[in-house]
Amino acid sequence: MASPSTYGTACRSSSSPSPIFLLTLTLTLTLLVSFLGPVFSAKNVTTLPGYSGTLPFTLETGYTSVGEIEFFYYFVHSQGKPDTDPVLLFINGGPGCTGLNGLMYQIGPLSFNVSDYTGGMPSLMDKGNAWTETSSIIFLDAPVGTGFTYATSTSAYTSTDTLTAQQVHAFIREWMTDHPSFQKNPFFLGTDSYAGILTPMLAQDILQGNEALLDPLVNLKGMTLSSPHTYTDLETNSKIPFAHRLTLISEALYEEVKTNCGGNYVSNTSATCTESLDEVDQCIEYISRQNVLEPYCAFLSPESHEAFRQAGEGREKHRRALQSFTKDYMLSLYRPRDFWCKNFDYLLMDFWLSYPSVREALGVRNGMVGTVFRCNISLSYSVDVSDVVEYHKNLTERGMQVLVFSGDHDMVIPHNSIEAWIKSLGLTVDFDWRPWFVDGQVAGYTVKYINSGYRLTYATIKGSGHSPPEYKRKECYQMFDRWIHYYPL
Numbered sequence: 479m480a481s482p483s484t485y486g487t488a489c490r491s492s493s494s495p496s497p498i499f500l501l502t503l504t505l506t507l508t509l510l511v512s513f514l515g516p517v518f519s520a521k522n523v524t525t526l527p528g529y530s531g532t533l534p535f536t537l538e539t540g541y542t543s544v545g546e547i548e549f550f551y552y553f554v555h556s557q558g559k560p561d562t563d564p565v566l567l568f569i570n571g572g573p574g575c576t577g578l579n580g581l582m583y584q585i586g587p588l589s590f591n592v593s594d595y596t597g598g599m600p601s602l603m604d605k606g607n608a609w610t611e612t613s614s615i616i617f618l619d620a621p622v623g624t625g626f627t628y629a630t631s632t633s634a635y636t637s638t639d640t641l642t643a644q645q646v647h648a649f650i651r652e653w654m655t656d657h658p659s660f661q662k663n664p665f666f667l668g669t670d671s672y673a674g675i676l677t678p679m680l681a682q683d684i685l686q687g688n689e690a691l692l693d694p695l696v697n698l699k700g701m702t703l704s705s706p707h708t709y710t711d712l713e714t715n716s717k718i719p720f721a722h723r724l725t726l727i728s729e730a731l732y733e734e735v736k737t738n739c740g741g742n743y744v745s746n747t748s749a750t751c752t753e754s755l756d757e758v759d760q761c762i763e764y765i766s767r768q769n770v771l772e773p774y775c776a777f778l779s780p781e782s783h784e785a786f787r788q789a790g791e792g793r794e795k796h797r798r799a800l801q802s803f804t805k806d807y808m809l810s811l812y813r814p815r816d817f818w819c820k821n822f823d824y825l826l827m828d829f830w831l832s833y834p835s836v837r838e839a840l841g842v843r844n845g846m847v848g849t850v851f852r853c854n855i856s857l858s859y860s861v862d863v864s865d866v867v868e869y870h871k872n873l874t875e876r877g878m879q880v881l882v883f884s885g886d887h888d889m890v891i892p893h894n895s896i897e898a899w900i901k902s903l904g905l906t907v908d909f910d911w912r913p914w915f916v917d918g919q920v921a922g923y924t925v926k927y928i929n930s931g932y933r934l935t936y937a938t939i940k941g942s943g944h945s946p947p948e949y950k951r952k953e954c955y956q957m958f959d960r961w962i963h964y965y966p967l
Contacts, residue, residue, distance in 0.1 A: 520656070521841030526588075527833060529602040535587050535610060536560070539841045542656065544648045546634035548846070550626035551653070552577050552617040554586060554610045564613045564664040564699070564962055567650060569620050571671025571707065571945075573642070574854035576625030577617030580670065582827060584704075584947040585609040585954070586617065590826040599833060600826040607955035613962060614660070615668075616653065620646055623857045626837075628846045639863040643679040647687065654694045661694050666962070667701035670945055671891065674706025678869035685876060700879030702958065705891045705944050708899050710864040711744045716895035718743055718758060723894075724770060724887070727761045767889045768820065769943025775819035820948075827852045867899050874903055877931035881961045885942030885949060886922070893938055900936055905929045914957070914967040921953040924967045935961055 520540030524532050536555035541548045556563035570579045582589055587608035591601040609615060619625030621642040622635055629635045637645075654661050669677045684698050707713070722732040735743070735758055739751035764774045828851045830836055837844075873880075882900065884893040905927035913920040914937065922938040937957055939946040947954040960967055 519841075523839060523841065526602060526839050527835045528590075528599050528830060529588070534604065541843070542649055542652050544645050544652065546630045547622045547645060548628050548630070548843075549622075549645075549649045550577075550619045550628075550842070552581055552840075554581070554615050554617070556614040557587070557608070557611050558613075560614055561659075562663065564666055565616065565660050566609070566613050566666045566668045566702070567616045567618060567646075568668040569618050569646070569670070569673040569676065571669070571673045572624070572853050572857075573621055573672050573859055574624050574857045576850070576852060576854075577619050578625065578827060578831075579852055580615075581617045583824070584670065584945060585615070585958075587611075590823070590830070592823050592826060595826060600830045605951075607952045609955060609958050611955070612959045613666075614663070618646070618649070620649075621857065621859060623854055623859075625850060625854075626840070626842050626847055636858045636860075638860045639675055640679065643676045643683060646676065646680055647683040650684065650696055651687070651692060651694060654696060658694075662697060664699040665697045666699055668704075669701075669706065670704040672707045674703050674708055674891075675863055675866055677701050677703055677706065678866045678873055679863070681873055681878070682869055698878075700881070702881040702961070703883070704946060705884050705888055706882065706896070707891055708865070708870070708896070709867050712865075712898055713891055713895040714744050715742065716892045716898065717889060720889060720892035720894055721758065721762055726765060726770065727758055731757055731761070762889075765889070767944070769885065769949065770887050770889055771941070772943065773819055775821050824852050867902060870899070871903055874905060874929045874932045874934075878933075879961075879964075880932075880934040881937070881958070882934065883922075883937040883939060883946060883954070883957065885944060885946045886938045886940060887942060888944040888946075890944040897936070900927070900934065903927070903929075903934075905932075905934060908933075909966070916953045916956045921950070921956070926966070935967065937967055 520538050523537040523539055526533065535557050538553040538555070539551065540553075541550055543549075568577065568580045568585070570577060570584075580586060582602075585608060587605055587610050588602050589605040591603045594601070619627040621627075621637045622629050622645070623637070650665075667677050667681055678701075681698065681701055684696050688695050688698070718727070718732070718735060721727045722729070727735075731754070735751075735754035738748070738754040739746045743751075743755060766772045766774045831850050831852075882896060884891065884896050886893050906929060907925065908928045909924075909926040911923055911925045914922055914924045920940060922940045922942075924935060924937040927934040927936070939950045939953055939957075942949040942953075957967055
């Protein structure tokens with residue numbers, strides 16, 4: 479794995495381009511040109527299995543070729559003013575979670591009807607406070623192997639963080655070529671969770687491509703990062719103070735582990751540090767990392783997906799096994815005193831995607847991908863970047879608008895780790911820490927930073943866990959709507 483300083487050196491801004499910068503730019507542009515391909519196919523989707531009637535919004539699905547990769551996307555036109563509203567490219571985390579996760583569970587206009595599910599085809603229902611009410615959104619299946627995105631050669635399924643950023647950059651320019659009517663709209667990058675590592679790299683690639691006069695130009699204005707993975711070691715080190723703040727570990731244990739580990743909970747291998755960390759693990763072992771206020775649940779996908787694959791030969795046997803497995807959990811979700819797990823809600827997407835009629839309605843190419851789940855846990859993916867803070871620092875010299883937000887009960891990417899790397903950017907505080915409100919109630923806390931035209935708004939979402947729109951949908955929509963239209967929170 480390359481060190482963070484390697485990436486930082488290659489992307490630092492200066493008064494005159496360094497040889498390393500020019501070499502990086504040349505390689506990026508060469509790779510970009512090799513990615514661009516001629517294939518484009520799209521479908522206007524007016525109905526979906528499980529939804530009653532015609533969709534009340536414009537949904538386009540399709541493939542865009544990037545070399546040997548066929549990227550699948552879901553494009554929801556703004557329900558406001560699509561001719562002028564911003565266009566947001568949204569990538570989910572994992573890596574390997576489909577764009578449908580963002581569309582159905584987070585910021586899109588549809589959702590599964592979980593509470594009334596009794597078996598069979600899951601039903602879909604309209605969902606208010608969708609970000610598509612004020613912007614057009616491209617929900618992308620990325621990296622390759624995610625959702626319905628596939629490669630035409632086996633070797634092309636191997637991917638990394640940097641390669642994925644380059645491929646998505648190529649996708650954006652090719653997609654813009656195929657959608658000329660949206661080229662002048664303000665363009666924003668949106669990512670969730672792990673995909674936060676891609677965002678600043680992708681933004682830099684786009685800006686460098688614009689400077690090189692790549693056609694079409696991308697009217698990039700900014701980016702929005704939800705619970706963003708940014709710096710692995712910082713995030714890991716932040717979890718123990720986070721647990722202490724929420725009284726998940728005692729004051730005495732916190733002081734002990736700080737002393738024995740010297741504040742380094744990542745690479746300190748001393749016996750005393752290891753023993754103290756074991757004590758911490760015992761305290762938080764059965765706490766949900768996604769949201770410390772919710773029940774602790776095992777992650778269903780690895781075991782259940784493998785069970786589904788081995789359930790029997792043929793699609794019908796697979797469907798029956800999946801239906802039986804799903805119903806065992808879903809039928810009792812909302813009965814008094816029954817155990818509820820948020821992960822159970824995700825099973826409806828796996829079930830829905832198992833129906834051939836769903837693929838047909840979405841315009842998926844037959845025979846190109848096998849069984850598809852909400853998140854693909856078997857990607858051929860290597861982590862090659864663990865720290866993108868230097869990329870963020872470089873972008874502070876650009877006139878970018880950035881929104882970073884986090885749930886204050888998220889122990890996957892703790893809010894204190896996000897606040898630490900933002901502080902390290904050395905920005906000027908424009909509006910200091912204060913509450914922000916929805917319907918007269920405190921929705922969270924926010925602070926705004928500036929630097930020569932660069933504007934960064936940071937917000938916490940009170941009571942929310944990882945991927946805040948899944949917990950506080952209305953609050954997150956209000957936040958996004960104000961921010962994307964340049965109003966203060």
